[in-house]
Amino acid sequence: MASPTKTDDRLPPGQYLARDFPVLHVGSPAQFDERKWRFRIFGLVEHPQEFDWSAFTKLPTKTIKTDIHCVTRWTKYDTVWEGVPFSEIVRLARPKSEAAFVVTHGANGYTANVPLAVASDDDVLFAYKYDGAPLETIHGGPMRMLIPKRYFWKSTKWCDGVEFIAQDRPGFWEVRGYNNDADPWKEERYW
Ligand SMILES: Nc1nc2c(c(=O)[nH]1)N[C@H]1C(S)=C(S)[C@@H](COP(=O)(O)O)O[C@H]1N2
Ligand SMILES: [Mo]
Numbered sequence: 082m083a084s085p086t087k088t089d090d091r092l093p094p095g096q097y098l099a100r101d102f103p104v105l106h107v108g109s110p111a112q113f114d115e116r117k118w119r120f121r122i123f124g125l126v127e128h129p130q131e132f133d134w135s136a137f138t139k140l141p142t143k144t145i146k147t148d149i150h151c152v153t154r155w156t157k158y159d160t161v162w163e164g165v166p167f168s169e170i171v172r173l174a175r176p177k178s179e180a181a182f183v184v185t186h187g188a189n190g191y192t193a194n195v196p197l198a199v200a201s202d203d204d205v206l207f208a209y210k211y212d213g214a215p216l217e218t219i220h221g222g223p224m225r226m227l228i229p230k231r232y233f234w235k236s237t238k239w240c241d242g243v244e245f246i247a248q249d250r251p252g253f254w255e256v257r258g259y260n261n262d263a264d265p266w267k268e269e270r271y272w
Contacts, residue, residue: 091148092156093265099155104219107253108189111239113223120207120224124184124245127175134223138209140165140173145204147229149236150265162227164208167200170243180245184252185226188239192252194261195228195235197245204229207240232263232270 092098120132132140144163150156176197183200184192199205209216209224216222221238228235234254255261260269 091158093150094268095270096150096154096156096265099157102157102160102220103151103153103155105151105153105233106221106238107191110218110221111188113218115223118223119241121186121242122170122174122245123242125177125180125247126245127177128173130174137165137207137224141169142166143206144210145206145227145229147204147227149229149233152232152234152259152263152270156265161212162206162208163210163213164206164224164227166203167205167207168203170207171201174245176245179247182246182249184244184246184250185237185240186242186244187221187225187237188241190253191237191239193226193235193237194250194252194255195231196249199231200228202228202230207243230264232259232265234259235263 115134118134120137123129142163143166146159146161148158149160181197183197184194186192206227207224208227224240226237226240258271260272262269
């Protein structure tokens with residue numbers, strides 16, 4: 082019997098390896114206007130605040146290389162992203178002790194929810210570069226959430242806000258039958 086290859090170890094159950102970078106979203110992408118762009122941190126935080134593009138892109142960034150997994154079964158290896166670490170936003174906004182969940186907000190009312198503990202992983206970014214270049218509009222540019230350890234619908238494109246809440250609140254897909262937890266290794270696709 083052949084032993085599993087390294088590739089098999091990396092591919093979560095039920096996924097296939099995509100060579101291209103599929104584009105998936107509902108509604109039409111928002112047009113980026115650098116003068117009008119805002120990113121809002123709100124909810125249960127000591128320091129609610131809003132960034133414009135110039136202030137946001139002055140925050141410290143981190144670059145990570147990671148695999149991404151879509152619930153429609155494609156996985157892409159070794160994607161490279163740069164952006165503001167979630168931990169940096171936490172440091173600036175200081176979530177109150179009651180804050181236990183995070184909702185990211187995107188264009189057209191899209192939302193996605195994760196526990197604060199999941200968002201606090203060191204590979205979670207508010208990403209605005211992909212492969213060293215500005216993030217393309219079709220992939221959520223100018224800025225999107227990136228939560229590599231969850232199915233990709235949790236990674237809100239055209240992200241314009243992050244909200245800290247006490248009680249969990251299912252997001253756009255979570256109220257339409259997608260699993261609330263969305264761990265690709267547990268195949269948490271739908272409920
Ligand atoms: N604002 C917004 N973000 C979104 C979506 C969406 O419809 N709107 N779709 C999600 C889904 S289902 C997936 S698989 C990924 C796709 O990202 P990509 O187009 O860069 O591959 O974006 C996620 N983020
Ligand atoms: Mo998706």
